[in-house]
Amino acid sequence: MNILGISAFYHDSAAALYIDGKLVSAIEEERFSRLKHDNTFPFKAINYCLDSMGLTINDIDVIAYYEKPLRKFERLLETFVITYPFALRPFLQTIPDWLGQKINVEEILRKKVGFSKKIYYVPHHLSHASAAYYSSSFENSAILTVDGVGEYQTTALWKGQKEKITPLKSIDFPHSIGLLYSTFTAYLGFKINEDEYKIMGLSAYGSPKYVSDIYRLIDIKSDGSFALNMKYFSYRESFRMFSDAFIALFGSPRVPGAKVEKRHRDIAASIQVVVEELLFMMLNHLYALTKSRNLCIGGGVALNALANGKIYNRTPFRNVHILGAAGDSGAAIGAALYVQRKVGKEVSKSQITELYLGSSYSNESIESLLRCYPKLTYKKYDNESDLLRAVVSLLVKGKTVGWFWGRAEYGPRALGARSILSRPSPHTMKDVMNTIKKREEFRPFAGSVLQDHVHEYFYSPEKKHYSPFMNVCLIVRENKRKELAAIVHEDNTCRIQTVSAKNGRYYRLIKEFYRQTGIPCVLNTSFNVMGEPIVEHPRQAIEDFLHSYMDYLVLNDFVVYKSNR
Amino acid sequence: MIAFFRRFNALCIAAALCVVYLVGIGLARFIHLFSERKNNSPVSHWKLSHDTQDFEKLSSPY
Numbered sequence: 001m002n003i004l005g006i007s008a009f010y011h012d013s014a015a016a017l018y019i020d021g022k023l024v025s026a027i028e029e030e031r032f033s034r035l036k037h038d039n040t041f042p043f044k045a046i047n048y049c050l051d052s053m054g055l056t057i058n059d060i061d062v063i064a065y066y067e068k069p070l071r072k073f074e075r076l077l078e079t080f081v082i083t084y085p086f087a088l089r090p091f092l093q094t095i096p097d098w099l100g101q102k103i104n105v106e107e108i109l110r111k112k113v114g115f116s117k118k119i120y121y122v123p124h125h126l127s128h129a130s131a132a133y134y135s136s137s138f139e140n141s142a143i144l145t146v147d148g149v150g151e152y153q154t155t156a157l158w159k160g161q162k163e164k165i166t167p168l169k170s171i172d173f174p175h176s177i178g179l180l181y182s183t184f185t186a187y188l189g190f191k192i193n194e195d196e197y198k199i200m201g202l203s204a205y206g207s208p209k210y211v212s213d214i215y216r217l218i219d220i221k222s223d224g225s226f227a228l229n230m231k232y233f234s235y236r237e238s239f240r241m242f243s244d245a246f247i248a249l250f251g252s253p254r255v256p257g258a259k260v261e262k263r264h265r266d267i268a269a270s271i272q273v274v275v276e277e278l279l280f281m282m283l284n285h286l287y288a289l290t291k292s293r294n295l296c297i298g299g300g301v302a303l304n305a306l307a308n309g310k311i312y313n314r315t316p317f318r319n320v321h322i323l324g325a326a327g328d329s330g331a332a333i334g335a336a337l338y339v340q341r342k343v344g345k346e347v348s349k350s351q352i353t354e355l356y357l358g359s360s361y362s363n364e365s366i367e368s369l370l371r372c373y374p375k376l377t378y379k380k381y382d383n384e385s386d387l388l389r390a391v392v393s394l395l396v397k398g399k400t401v402g403w404f405w406g407r408a409e410y411g412p413r414a415l416g417a418r419s420i421l422s423r424p425s426p427h428t429m430k431d432v433m434n435t436i437k438k439r440e441e442f443r444p445f446a447g448s449v450l451q452d453h454v455h456e457y458f459y460s461p462e463k464k465h466y467s468p469f470m471n472v473c474l475i476v477r478e479n480k481r482k483e484l485a486a487i488v489h490e491d492n493t494c495r496i497q498t499v500s501a502k503n504g505r506y507y508r509l510i511k512e513f514y515r516q517t518g519i520p521c522v523l524n525t526s527f528n529v530m531g532e533p534i535v536e537h538p539r540q541a542i543e544d545f546l547h548s549y550m551d552y553l554v555l556n557d558f559v560v561y562k563s564n565r
Numbered sequence: 566m567i568a569f570f571r572r573f574n575a576l577c578i579a580a581a582l583c584v585v586y587l588v589g590i591g592l593a594r595f596i597h598l599f600s601e602r603k604n605n606s607p608v609s610h611w612k613l614s615h616d617t618q619d620f621e622k623l624s625s626p627y
Contacts, residue, residue, distance in 0.1 A: 070627035077593075080586070084594035091586045092579055105626060120623040156614065167614035175610065225610035342620045 001344045002059055004049065005336030007066040007127075007328045009102045011037040011193045014329035015045035016357075016410075017053060018336050021350060025049040026357040026410040028329045031536035037194055038533075041101070041108055048359060057114050062343055064335035066328070067124035069105050071151040073098055075173060083237035090238060118343075122335040124150025125299070126165070128326075131334025132298030133160040134341070135352035136321035142290040144283060147299030147327070148178035148193070155282070159290045163341055168289055174236050175227045177275060178301050180218070183233055183241040184271040188264050189254035192241060193300075200306050201443040203272035204491035206265030213249055214274045224282030260442065276307045280314040293318040298334065302326035302471070303412065305495045309473040312461040324355045324469030325411030333410075353468065354502045356417055358408030359536060366538050366555045373542060378560045384505065388512040391554055395423050396516055399551040400436060402527055404541045405505055406556075408534070413470040414526035415497055416448060416506030418534045418541075420550065422486070422523045423513075429486035429523060436548045438530045444489035445523050446470055450510055451498040453520035457484065458496060470497035470524075487523050497524060 005016040008029075016026035025048065030036055032044035050056060076094065080087050101108060109115045122130070128145040143158035143165065154176035157168040181199070182192040190198050217233075220226045230236070234243040247253065254264050283295065295317040302308070302322050311320050323330050337350060363380070370378050381387035394401055400422045409415045420436065422429050424447055434441055448470075455463045458474040465474070473493040476484055487494045499507050514520040527541060528534045529548065535541045538555050545553040545560065553560040 065626075068626055070625075074627075077590075080590050081593045081597050084590050085587070088583070088586055091590070092582050095582055095585075096578065103626075118624065121626050122623055157611075166616050169611035170614050171610055172612065219610070221609050223609050223611065227610045339623070342623075 001061045001340070002055065003062045003064060003336045003340050003344065004046065004060045005064045005066065005332035005334070005339075006042060006046065007332040007335070008041045008105070009039055009069075010328055011039045012327055012329040012412075013039050013042040013045065014325075014332045014410075015042045015049045016332040016336055017049035017055075018340055019053060021340060021344060023333065023350065023352060023357065025052045026325075026333060026355075027359065027408065028410070028533075030533040031358065031408065034533060034540075036531060036533045041112075043112070046113060052359070058116075060115060061117060062339055063109060063115055063117075063119045064339040065105055065119060065121045066127040066331035066335040068121045068151050069103055072124075073103050075149075075152050079173070079236050087237040120335075120339045122338050123153075124331065125153045125156045125170070126167075126338060127331035127334035128298035129156070129158045129160075129165050129296075129334070130338040131323050131330045132296035132302070132321065132326070133158070133165055134337040134350055135323045135333065136294070136296050137351045138294040138296065138319065138321065140292050141294035141296045141321070142283075142286045142292045142317070143296045143298070144286055145299045146177055146279070146282075146297070146301040148182060149173045149176055154178060157282075157286050157289065159292070160296065168286075169225075171225060174230060174233070177226075177278060178299070179233070179235060179241070180228060181271060181275055181301070181304075183235065183246070184267065186241040187246070187250065187253045188268060189256040189258060196300075197303065198440065198443060199268045200272060200304060201489070202260065202265055202268040203306070204269070204444070204489050204493070205442055206262070206267070206269030208270040208273040209266045210250065210270035211273055214270055216249065217246075218274070218278070220278060220281065222281070223285040224278065225285075226278060260440075272306060275301075275304065276310060276314075279307050280310070283311065283315040283317065287316045295320045297322045298326055298330065300327040305471050305473045306493065308471055309475075309493065318461070322469065322471045323352060323411075324409070324413055324415065324471065326471065327412065329411060355410040355415060355469065356407040356504075357410045358417075360407040361538050361556070363556050363558070366558060369538055369542070370555070370558065370560065373546075375546065375563050376542070376560050377563050378558045381557050381559065384508070384557075387554075387557060387559070388505075388509050390559060391509060391552075392512045392516050394552050395421060395513060395522065398423060398429065400432060400549070402541055402545050402550050402553040403506075403509075404527065404535065404538060404553070404555045408536060411469065413446075413497070414524060414534055415468075415470060416499065416503055416509075416524065418527040419524045420527050423517070424487045424519065424521050424523045425483055425485040427485040432549070433486070433523065433525055436550050437525060437528075444495065445487045445525050446495040446497060447484060447487040447521045448497045448499050448506070448510060448524040450507075450514060450520040451500045453514075454496065454498050456480070457521060458494070465498060467496050467498045468500070468502070470495055472496060483519055484521060487521075
């Protein structure tokens with residue numbers, strides 16, 4: 001049975017294809033459209049999923065859509081009723097958009113995609129819960145889904161037992177941790193639904209002096225449930241997230257692009273502390289309800305790696321699974337997984353251990369492309385060991401390498417298929433990378449570490465800690481901070497990807513790096529420049545390479561040099 | 566000329582939506598005011614979820 005999962009129209013539109021219970025292709029629309037977090041209907045992503053498997057839309061048996069659009073529209077109308085008469089402008093801008101296409105998902109699928117069979121609409125948080133739980137290895141688990149908002153729900157507690165997911169409790173819009181965090185993101189002059197991770201990075205530089213002020217915005221109960229005091233928020237009735245009362249409490253918002261001051265850093269630190277406290281209270285309550293030591297988390301807030309790294313110390317959970325694409329793109333997988341269990345014959349668990357599900361390009365197509373760039377010289381390695389030795393020797397010399405290999409990763413993190421790599425020390429490597437990526441100096445870089453060595457370098461919950469999707473920050477051991485100087489953040493944490501044989505050539509590269517240096521870790525950042533999605537086509541990789549200070553580029557079996565270097 | 570009609574069309578739609586908002590949403594707000602109930606629990610903001618996942622209902626976009 002062929003099932004196509006789709007997410008669209010909020011952010012990170014995506015498509016994911018299951019064939020006979022196996023996830024074979026998945027990609028976000030942004031990779032093709034080149035619009036970061038693209039929310040338009042994912043026609044290109046759907047086409048890719050079908051083409052990559054040699055299928056047409058007629059070969060698809062079922063489409064699983066990641067939310068219920070009419071129920072979401074109902075919530076929107078209810079919000080307009082509640083905020084009347086202050087939301088005329090958002091009403092005039094939002095309604096035509098909704099009536100034009102967002103509400104007519106079925107019409108799009110029938111007329112534009114040409115699909116004629118059954119369509120299922122899986123509720124948004126159930127899609128997140130399914131993605132989180134069914135992709136884990138657990139036979140039972142507590143499940144937390146938490147994001148900005150789905151149809152109504154913003155936070156939900158679930159229990160997974162064998163093949164069944166049971167809803168337990170929830171909190172509805174407008175009370176939302178995701179929107180609370182986004183409000184501070186907007187207040188600090190960054191883009192919502194995009195730059196939240198910058199607040200996370202910035203928080204390490206501040207002191208949580210504003211925690212008591214932030215608690216004035218929220219009523220928190222001992223069971224981790226919460227309600228926002230809507231006096232301080234205006235996202236229901238305007239396009240601005242925070243109200244005048246919020247400004248009266250915290251002062252003027254930072255203008256985008258303005259200097260980041262101490263006050264901004266302190267506010268970032270404070271909101272991070274509050275969100276963590278809230279999450280841990282919630283998780284402790286979830287544990288009390290389920291008594292399971294296993295935990296799956298889904299939804300955009302699950303991408304808060306700093307909070308994720310503290311779960312083991314602050315809650316009774318011992319095994320935590322968070323899918324790399326925990327946000328809305330992953331909900332396309334979740335919707336498909338849920339429907340698969342209902343209509344397919346494949347009911348066994350479908351653990352996802354790697355996310356190399358996107359496009360790939362042959363050596364032949366890459367070589368013919370390279371011939372079009374006279375400014376470049378390249379060398380093809382027929383033997384992988386020789387290639388890896390050559391690349392590692394460049395890394396050892398302190399060179400930066402664009403690494404484009406195999407199928408692209410699904411989700412927001414570069415996991416060693418579309419990455420820019422360097423050695424993890426000295427500290428100046430961070431400045432070099434920041435120059436290449438043209439990004440703010442306060443943002444940290446992640447590290448890819450061999451799974452067998454994670455315990456030697458980080459305070460990890462268990463010896464071979466498993467973080468294959470780079471969504472956990474761990475504290476770097478004191479005696480290793482010099483070796484990892486470029487990836488140790490201000491708070492001595494590092495976001496890590498644990499790498500094992502499942503990561504193929506990337507694993508073998510780090511093993512070779514370890515052999516040559518004794519350090520089982522490299523600096524890994526996504527292959528893109530600020531404001532752009534991760535590269536999809538080798539041409540984009542070459543363009544980024546040519547227009548940046550990157551030293552070398554590896555495209556599959558080719559090492560590419562700038563002729564005038 | 567086409568640009569003028571497009572602009573005119575957009576204005577008409579905006580005007581119609583204004584009427585819908587002021588009258589329709591306004592009326593709904595009026596009714597809502599009288600039916601508004603506060604169900605704030607002193608101990609918890611959680612809403613209990615019921616396990617009513619009827620799979621066939623998933624074929625509806627609502």
